[in-house]
Amino acid sequence: MARRVLIKGNEAIAMGAIEAGCRFYFGYPITPQNDIPEYMSATLPKVGGVFLQAESEVASINMLLGASATGARAMTSSSSPGISLKQEGISYLAGSEIPAVVVNMSRSGPGLGGIHPSQGDYFQATRGGGHGDYRTLVLAPSTAQENYDLTILAFDLADRYRNPVVILGDALIGQIKEPVELKPYHKKPPQKDWALTGNEGRPQRILKSLYLADGELTEQNWKLAKKYARMAKEVRFEEYLTDDAEMIVAAFGSVARILKTSIDILREKGRKIGLLRPITLYPFPSAAVRRAAEKSGHLMVVELNTGQMVEDVRLAVEGVAPVDFYGRPPGSIPTPDELAHEVDKAWKKRRA
Template identity: 75%
Template sequence: MGAIEAGCRFYFGYPITPQNDIPEYMSKHLPAVGGVFIQAESEIASINMLLGASATGARAMTSSSSPGISLKQEGLSYMCGSQIPGVVVNMSRSGPGLGGISPSQGDYFQATRGGGHGDYRTIVLAPSSVQEAYDLTMRAFDLADRYRNPVLILGDALLGQMKEPLKTRPYKGKPVEKEWILTGAAGRPQRIIKSLYLSEGELTDHNWFLNRKYQQMKREIRFETQNLDDARLVVVAFGSLARIVKSALGMARDKGMQIGLLRPITLYPFPYAALEKISRKVRNFMAVELSTGQMVEDLKLAVGHKKNQVDFYGRPPGSIPSPDELFHEIAKVYKKRTA
């Protein structure tokens, strides 16, 4: 719904659980607004169809889950190298390998470190609710056009199957003038979109140009905080798991524990500066993830200096922790670090 509201008129995808609700919805509703839905023959085909459609200036998207996103990595690298926008949704499932269809946050490295070949980055948005999935999808199209770069939305199987109230809203973004798109060369100078640079020094210059763009993306950092004013321990969690963490922290507050929360909404760029500022008055941090530990590395980069302590609790893919379980684990760290 958010994609269509934002002007997406082309969707290319291939079935995989648990993201199949997306192509099912798009196949029904895109034609009604003059759009095109194509079930491609593979994930590789779908990402290259996204490349082609976006190169003409159209707003387009694809979606998949974990192994399918792995197959799209080459195309993502080509899109970044060619500076072609587009939106890619990953409703991640458990891995490695085929794994299972239960929720996981084990695609964090793949999403935030590029995932494919070469020296590139994509903005990564991590919704924690149906409402945020809707709102951030509209924002994703604006960011993709603004930076001429793919934007990744990282959800998971829990969010992908969740049903809850949604408040729709009119799209308020402003179209970006795209002077670089391929529309046929009649009556205008030639335009070339490419990622192949063979002249001496040409690729070096191009990569430094892209790097400056990735640095500019830091203007788009978003995060949510709770109860930081008196916190003696700050828990960092993202996506659907952050909602369970909030319940656990509510239980902790009821017992007088001074625990706060920071929830990154942009996983790339990560809120390093905000966490570093918090670490000037709080010495204890804890990452909680549906993995064996990936975001914790970014947390350590942000606050792992001086006398700060960074703890971690992870639940590998295959099951979802309860608020009681997370409360127990967070309380153990709180008592150990504040005794």
């Protein structure tokens, strides 16, 4: 039976992971995601799982690779600089087609930056981030409830495509405390006929990302590319008050939840404005964005950075409609009134 609890966003991720069958967690502390390893350290042993605080982010991602290679559901989490250190391992996971879940509760940067919420890791998450020609599925929650639900989904998608899945949140999404409905997970674990399970009198299994024979790596990369193309059917997004909108704002994660109130404020002033929120950042909801542009004739992108997702929006729109942008680099969180003011400015500018 489902039950409702008041918890932090980070705790919701940890609870979702355990509910989905995650029994191995490897990590290293960094603010603002430390509630995740704290919860896992206390809870995983009670359900027969293993928590291990590694000596570094580099060690933790490679421990994750080893555990996931046996077919177990495993996860790591970190924040921005820590995720940067994990990039080589994430590339190895993708190249070896090993499923895993990687959580980034991002903080501000570049460099050490600070612990404020930021969406500056969008490029890193959606472009692979590490070396080589690969992709990761990327899920962007905007509530504590979605932290729970999308973590469960992340494990299913990782197994479905034998690929790493990134959950991209930020300090606001991780630290916010909200009611969350904890829904039971009833799916059967998938059969993993590729997993390394020791000598069982079966044909040999090899998981690798090193291909040295002539043409072998080319063939493997095309195989991966076809898989990434199949991922396109996993696209997810939310629309808010878009049916009659004459301008649609595109935003993800924490800033999208603030914008809902901003749009309500503007609606009271007679502005027909809606919101399109990508939930999957990869695959990106390009078709939905283009339809929004064709329907409304005016898009605006708002991000907690100096401009990253706006590039994907403009690629999707292909000049069908103007795309305005407002960015708020890390250091402060915009209020609904501040964002309403910026959106209203863009509205008026196009109608002057």
